[in-house]
Amino acid sequence: MTLTDLRYLVALAHERHFxxxxxxxxxxxxxxxxxxxxxxDELGIQLFERSATEVKxxxxxxxxxxxxxxxxxxxxxxxxxxxxxxxxxxGPLRVGVIYTIGPYLLPRLIPRVHQLAPKMPLIIQENYxxxxxxxxxxxxxxxxxxxxxxxxxxxxVQPVYDEPFRVLMPAEHPWTREARIDPEHLAEDQLLxxxxxxxxxxxxxxxxxxxxxxxxxxxxLEGSSLETIRHMVATGLGVTVLPSSAADELTAQNPLVAVRxxxxxxxxxxxxxxxxxxxxxxxxxxxxxxxxxxxxxxxARPVGRAPGLEALVGA
Numbered sequence: 001m002t003l004t005d006l007r008y009l010v011a012l013a014h015e016r017h018f019x020x021x022x023x024x025x026x027x028x029x030x031x032x033x034x035x036x037x038x039x040x041d042e043l044g045i046q047l048f049e050r051s052a053t054e055v056k057x058x059x060x061x062x063x064x065x066x067x068x069x070x071x072x073x074x075x076x077x078x079x080x081x082x083x084x085x086x087x088x089x090x091g092p093l094r095v096g097v098i099y100t101i102g103p104y105l106l107p108r109l110i111p112r113v114h115q116l117a118p119k120m121p122l123i124i125q126e127n128y129x130x131x132x133x134x135x136x137x138x139x140x141x142x143x144x145x146x147x148x149x150x151x152x153x154x155x156x157v158q159p160v161y162d163e164p165f166r167v168l169m170p171a172e173h174p175w176t177r178e179a180r181i182d183p184e185h186l187a188e189d190q191l192l193x194x195x196x197x198x199x200x201x202x203x204x205x206x207x208x209x210x211x212x213x214x215x216x217x218x219x220x221l222e223g224s225s226l227e228t229i230r231h232m233v234a235t236g237l238g239v240t241v242l243p244s245s246a247a248d249e250l251t252a253q254n255p256l257v258a259v260r261x262x263x264x265x266x267x268x269x270x271x272x273x274x275x276x277x278x279x280x281x282x283x284x285x286x287x288x289x290x291x292x293x294x295x296x297x298x299x300a301r302p303v304g305r306a307p308g309l310e311a312l313v314g315a
Contacts (some may be wrong), residue, residue, distance in 0.1 A: 008021065009036065009064070016056070045058075092123050093121075094123045094141045100198070102295060112295060120136070147271055148270060154277050156275055157162035161303055163245060164299050165262060166262070167186075192239065246297025
């Protein structure tokens, strides 16, 4: 049984389809099928139930796939350790970013990373926190940018910055006469939220507990992204809550909306980096952290800086 065989096994478990798994592994379907059959014969057990319409993994197969993922991740550490020994800032860095951070951070982050580490291109994946966490643990990502709280075994979490929330409203809204908005006011208007499963939605509902009751939830509408919600607010449909990075520069771009801060104490989120304890390229993490802080997102308050980076990048 080879590492290649294990990669085929894991791919089929994830895709549940021989064609898609073969495409993901960049091999022909017969090649992948023969390899899977060879593994089953070698182990003396059926790992997948095959039918004309679907592929199902057996319970024993599921346990073997979990172990195979661990083996592949540990094997991958060999190359990473060797690369880190040569130059931690050489070679791609696989970065995951949640949807409510990526569109506002990445345009500022990428030029700064290129300045600090020109030989370290970024491979970027945007997704929900739970999916990024799984990809991180499987070794498919090196580091992820998420919003706290976040707690996973075997993962280091390092806070980077705090970001206050803002209220976005139509330019003609009565609240524009107020300097700051009381969070409980959100229950008095039609509140636009992200869909269920998004951590920012839950953070917004924590800001206004009254919005969780039946009457409040009847006055909410959902959008698929913060950008979509911003456009709906501009049409006069309702109000919403945005992180400062998505809100503070809006009025200069769109005269149809207005932005106001919340009353003190300002609600906010803490953004952090997370990576596996065993990840060897600590220098790459330091560069990413510094580049995020150098990005100076609107309203963001740094939690701290990585020490000793100047020596690492030769600045």
